[in-house]
Amino acid sequence: MSLDSTEISHLLAAAVPQLTGPVQAVTNDSRAVAPGTAYVAIKGFTSDGADYAQQAVGAGAVLVVAEHDIPGVPTAVVPDARIALAALAAELAGHPSRDLTVYGITGTNGKTTTSYVLHSILTAAYGERATGLLTTAEIVVGTHREAAVRTTGEAPVVQGNLARMRDSGVTHVVLETSSHGIHLHRVDGTRYAAALFTNLTRDHLDLHGDMESYYRVKRTLFEWTSGPKLANGDDEYGARLARDIPGTLLFGTSAQADYRIEDQRVDGLHTVFRLSRPGGAHLTLTTPLLGDYNVHNVAGAAAIALETGMDDSTLVRAIREMKQVPGRFERISAAVDLGFEVIVDYAHTDVGLREVLQVARGVADAAGGRLICVYGAAGDRDKAKRPLMGEVASQLADVGIVTTDDAYTESPAQIAQQVLDGADAARTTIELDRRTAIDAALRLARPGDVVVVAGKGHERVQHLPTGDVDFHDATVVRELLVPIAQDAAHLT
Ligand SMILES: CC(=O)N[C@H]1[C@@H](OP(=O)(O)OP(=O)(O)OC[C@H]2O[C@@H](n3ccc(=O)[nH]c3=O)[C@H](O)[C@@H]2O)O[C@H](CO)[C@@H](O)[C@@H]1O[C@H](C)C(=O)N[C@@H](C)C(=O)N[C@H](CCC(=O)O)C(=O)O
Numbered sequence: 001m002s003l004d005s006t007e008i009s010h011l012l013a014a015a016v017p018q019l020t021g022p023v024q025a026v027t028n029d030s031r032a033v034a035p036g037t038a039y040v041a042i043k044g045f046t047s048d049g050a051d052y053a054q055q056a057v058g059a060g061a062v063l064v065v066a067e068h069d070i071p072g073v074p075t076a077v078v079p080d081a082r083i084a085l086a087a088l089a090a091e092l093a094g095h096p097s098r099d100l101t102v103y104g105i106t107g108t109n110g111k112t113t114t115s116y117v118l119h120s121i122l123t124a125a126y127g128e129r130a131t132g133l134l135t136t137a138e139i140v141v142g143t144h145r146e147a148a149v150r151t152t153g154e155a156p157v158v159q160g161n162l163a164r165m166r167d168s169g170v171t172h173v174v175l176e177t178s179s180h181g182i183h184l185h186r187v188d189g190t191r192y193a194a195a196l197f198t199n200l201t202r203d204h205l206d207l208h209g210d211m212e213s214y215y216r217v218k219r220t221l222f223e224w225t226s227g228p229k230l231a232n233g234d235d236e237y238g239a240r241l242a243r244d245i246p247g248t249l250l251f252g253t254s255a256q257a258d259y260r261i262e263d264q265r266v267d268g269l270h271t272v273f274r275l276s277r278p279g280g281a282h283l284t285l286t287t288p289l290l291g292d293y294n295v296h297n298v299a300g301a302a303a304i305a306l307e308t309g310m311d312d313s314t315l316v317r318a319i320r321e322m323k324q325v326p327g328r329f330e331r332i333s334a335a336v337d338l339g340f341e342v343i344v345d346y347a348h349t350d351v352g353l354r355e356v357l358q359v360a361r362g363v364a365d366a367a368g369g370r371l372i373c374v375y376g377a378a379g380d381r382d383k384a385k386r387p388l389m390g391e392v393a394s395q396l397a398d399v400g401i402v403t404t405d406d407a408y409t410e411s412p413a414q415i416a417q418q419v420l421d422g423a424d425a426a427r428t429t430i431e432l433d434r435r436t437a438i439d440a441a442l443r444l445a446r447p448g449d450v451v452v453v454a455g456k457g458h459e460r461v462q463h464l465p466t467g468d469v470d471f472h473d474a475t476v477v478r479e480l481l482v483p484i485a486q487d488a489a490h491l492t
């Protein structure tokens with residue numbers, strides 16, 4: 001979105017009389033205020049940032065911005081504090097997106113995977129040092145990688161990361177853009193060179209209310225983007241985007257798709273398909289990612305790369321050689337020696353769970369094995385999906401173990417019961433301790449079986465009513481496999 005300069009000038013005009021020193025940084029968190037910082041008080045979902053303004057001033061804030069006067073604190077009053085936060089953040093960072101080629105990836109499912117595929121393609125073309133990635137799983141700045149806290153952080157985080165990338169020589173950035181990010185103005189002030197939409201299914205309705213509002217928020221990204229725009233034509237909202245926003249191209253399997261997926265087949269642990277391009281030419285792509293949904297993720301990333309000038313041979317090579325995506329159908333190699341597969345996957349909606357279990361079912365069937373699924377639903381989030389997740393797991397897996405995901409402030413037992421309400425109770429058990437649940441699944445597994453540990457993917461912390469605990473599914477699986485392997489070695 002191009003910055004609303006009127007908004008900035010109003011903000012700065014209102015702010016000048018209140019300034020107590022030069023503004024060097026901006027934050028919406030009083031706990032992060034240092035001398036020289038502007039503090040923007042946001043009305044949150046649980047409290048009003050204005051309540052922390054005094055604390056911010058005490059920590060050295062040189063400017064307080066809010067939507068109303070705060071008694072005892074000189075305040076610059078603005079109509080919308082979130083817009084002001086974004087405007088200040090972009091201004092102070094020197095509008096980094098203007099010096100970068102930013103690719104925005106949005107949609108309910110597949111954003112992170114698509115972002116990784118595109119990042120791999122850009123890295124193959126421009127080199128590791130020239131590429132950046134901001135996703136749910138990781139922040140990658142050239143050769144430096146770090147864990148991410150959220151998909152799309154608040155505006156100072158987004159602009160700060162983009163500035164960091166620009167300053168370290170990055171030129172091409174993939175920016176996973178959540179609907180929270182768009183709706184809550186976290187990405188205002190970011191210039192997008194290209195945008196991609198994966199799909200839209202039920203999620204985050206606690207924030208958006210209904211699907212129509214959710215769709216309109218996602219569509220905003222396409223309204224901001226002047227360059228190439230790609231949408232999944234096999235999704236009804238993707239097809240609608242192409243009707244609503246002129247210039248949007250479609251990828252998918254339908255005859256209307258500009259980038260058409262054809263002749264898809266599985267070849268061992270790879271998927272091969274043809275991508276036909278506008279004008280009739282086509283490419284044959286081989287990817288280590290499995291499943292129909294990943295064919296869409298790869299096709300979308302390939303299409304946006306081609307639309308922004310990528311050459312064919314670099315693209316084909318990058319897609320063939322890309323590494324695993326953390327926590328997305330991540331195969332734990334230690335299990336392979338025991339004759340079974342363990343897959344860690346971030347699926348945390350009924351739709352995501354269905355997709356991953358369908359692929360895993362295929363792998364299990366091919367090996368004549370069973371499918372065992374450890375899963376759960378998050379607390380303080382859309383409750384309607386809980387029984388739907390139970391239903392999906394029972395339809396596709398032979399054994400279901402319902403466990404605790406991020407319960408936040410809710411009772412894990414109550415959430416598990418709501419999941420169980422939709423499941424086949426005869427093939428489903430509840431084990432609330434996540435480590436014990438994973439252990440039980442691994443101990444059940446026999447050669448040919450596939451164990452899917454769903455829900456937390458790359459995440460390293462579990463949020464429980466009793467507090468946060470360190471928990472990383474892939475690490476826990478590896479730890480639990482050690483004694484199982486020792487027992488197996490003992491028996492042979
Ligand atoms: C629902 C939601 O988005 N919540 C976010 C929101 O929390 P909140 O509104 O409850 O904040 P609050 O506690 O009321 O505080 C209000 C303001 O006071 C400030 N404050 C608060 C305490 C204090 O001591 N000092 C202070 O200044 C806060 O920084 C905030 O600006 O503002 C906080 C500060 O930025 C965020 O940390 C918090 O994200 C939470 C952790 C979260 O889980 N967010 C998720 C839902 C999210 O944003 N997800 C999306 C989508 C992911 C996807 O696609 O699946 C994402 O982009 O990550």
Ligand SMILES: Nc1ncnc2c1ncn2[C@@H]1O[C@H](COP(=O)(O)OP(=O)(O)OP(=O)(O)O)[C@@H](O)[C@H]1O
Pocket residue numbers: 107108109110111112113114136151178198199293294296297327328329345346347348351352353355356
């Ligand atoms: N294109 C897709 N369509 C449907 N489901 C998908 C798709 N791609 C991935 N999934 C499923 O959704 C899960 C999350 O995938 P991914 O992290 O790529 O999506 P995301 O949009 O980034 O999710 P989030 O916004 O929650 O971070 C995967 O583990 C997989 O189970």
